[in-house]
Structure formats: C-alpha cells, structure tokens
Amino acid sequence: xxxxxxxQYESELDAIRAHFTRMGGLVEEQVRSALGAFADGDRELIxxxxxxxxxxxxxxxxIDDACTLIVARRQPTxxxxxxxxxxxxxxxxxxxxxxxxxxxxKTTRKILKRGMGASLAQIAGVRHIGEQAATMLHEVLDAxxxxxxxxxxxxxxxxxxxxxxxxxxxxxxxxxxxxxxHTITTALDIIFIAKSVERIGDHCKNIAEDVIYIANxxxxxxxxxxxxxxxxxxx
Numbered sequence: 310x311x312x313x314x315x316x317q318y319e320s321e322l323d324a325i326r327a328h329f330t331r332m333g334g335l336v337e338e339q340v341r342s343a344l345g346a347f348a349d350g351d352r353e354l355i356x357x358x359x360x361x362x363x364x365x366x367x368x369x370x371x372i373d374d375a376c377t378l379i380v381a382r383r384q385p386t387x388x389x390x391x392x393x394x395x396x397x398x399x400x401x402x403x404x405x406x407x408x409x410x411x412x413x414x415k416t417t418r419k420i421l422k423r424g425m426g427a428s429l430a431q432i433a434g435v436r437h438i439g440e441q442a443a444t445m446l447h448e449v450l451d452a453x454x455x456x457x458x459x460x461x462x463x464x465x466x467x468x469x470x471x472x473x474x475x476x477x478x479x480x481x482x483x484x485x486x487x488x489x490x491h492t493i494t495t496a497l498d499i500i501f502i503a504k505s506v507e508r509i510g511d512h513c514k515n516i517a518e519d520v521i522y523i524a525n526x527x528x529x530x531x532x533x534x535x536x537x538x539x540x541x542x543x544x
Contacts, residue, residue, distance in 0.1 A: 311472060318379075322389065324375060325376060325393070328368060329396055329399070329400065335365055336406050336446070339362070340439075340442070342411045342437075343358050343411075343413040345411075347439075348432050352418070354420050359411055362408070365405075369400045369403070372400045381509075388523065391522060395522055402513075403516075409506075416498050418497075420499075431482070431496075432513070434474075434503075435503050438471050438478070442510045442513065445510060448464055449513045458521050458525060468510045471506070472510070475503055479500055479503070
C-alpha cells in the first residue's frame with residue numbers, strides 16, 4: 310500500500326469514527342433529555358427531542374454510506390474490516406436508542422396532556438433505571454472508541470441489573486392499578502416509558518458485544534460471557 314493510498318484510507322476511517330462519535334453524543338443527549346423531560350414535565354424539551362430525532366437518522370445514513378463505500382473501494386481486512394462491520398451494526402442500535410428516547414418524549418407528552426401526572430415515587434423509579442441506562446450508553450461508547458473489552462464485558466453484565474429493576478417497576482405499577490383503577494392509563498404509559506429504558510439497556514449490551522468482536526474477533530453471544538472473561542484472563 311503506497312503512502313498516498315494509506316493516508317486516504319486512514320482519512321476515510323477517521324471520518325467514519327468522527328461520524329460515529331457525533332452520532333453517539335447526540336443519542337446520549339437525546340436519552341438524558343428525554344429522562345429529564347419525563348421527570349420535570351418540560352414541554353419545550355419534549356418537542357425538541359422529537360424534532361432532533363431526524364438528525365440521528367441522517368447521521369446513520371451518512372455512516373452506512375461511508376462504510377459501504379470504503380468496503381467497495383478499499384477492501385479492508387482483519388481489525389479494520391471487523392470495525393467497519395461492527396460500526397454498521399452499532400449505528401443501527403444507536404438509531405434505535407434514539408427512537409426509544411423519542412418514544413419516551415412522546416409518551417411523556419401524552420401524560421402531560423391528560424393532566425394526571427406520575428407520582429414522585431414512579432418518577433424516581435424510572436429515573437433510577439434511566440440513569441443506569443444513560444451511564445451504560447456513555448460507557449459503551451467510550452469502550453467502543455478505545456476497544457476496551459473489559460469495560461464491554463462489564464456493560465453486558467449491567468444489562469441484567471436494568472432488567473431486574475424494570476420488573477420491580479412493573480410489579481409496583483400493577484399493584485397501583487389494582488388499588489386505584491383511575492391510575493391505569495397513566496401507569497400503563499409509565500410502563501411503556503420504563504420498557505423503552507429497558508430496551509436502551511439491551512441496545513447498549515449489543516454495542517458492548519460488538520466492541521468485543523472488533524477487538525478480539527470473538528462473538529461473545531456464541532461462546533458465553535463467562536468463557537470469554539476466562540479467555541482474556543488466560544485461565
């Protein structure tokens with residue numbers, strides 16, 4: 310590979326990384342804003358979140374196009390090919406996380422229009438798992454940039470904790486609906502919001518698995534997380 314070709318190739322890879330970083334930052338902002346709007350009832354923020362979802366979609370298309378072009382023109386191999394393949398999968402997860410943020414905003418808007426808001430306890434429960442999911446997203450994006458498989462493995466495990474908290478929230482809301490039927494509509498909306506948060510955790514787990522694939526060429530879904538962690542420890 311001559312020097313000119315090499316510099317062009319690296320520039321194209323850097324452009325993909327830059328697009329990915331921008332998309333990740335925007336999606337993380339969308340998630341945190343959606344959770345804040347739910348907690349504070351900020352109507353202006355809700356509309357901003359919904360409007361900005363198209364920006365996430367546009368970046369996804371730009372990244373997909375760039376990945377397709379670099380594969381066709383450069384025929385990357387080894388870790389570069391794994392990185393490009395994983396980016397293609399990861400931006401899909403990021404776009405879906407953005408969609409979940411928009412769903413949270415739209416459902417919050419419905420609750421506010423109805424005029425029967427969530428209780429402080431319900432807000433606190435969703436905000437708690439929301440903060441967990443937002444932290445997972447921040448950490449997995451950092452792990453992706455650094456190819457940090459140790460951090461990625463921890464994030465895969467964290468998803469189980471969000472799942473557990475989601476089940477607790479659902480049980481509490483079902484109890485509330487049984488005790489007071491007037492709360493059913495709002496409680497169902499809050500369950501819908503909590504489910505979006507749980508799905509954000511699932512998508513973060515997917516990205517973490519992609520990090521492991523990029524760095525090690527290993528599909529942790531096939532070999533299992535325990536086996537992978539033993540591998541990297543040399544056991």
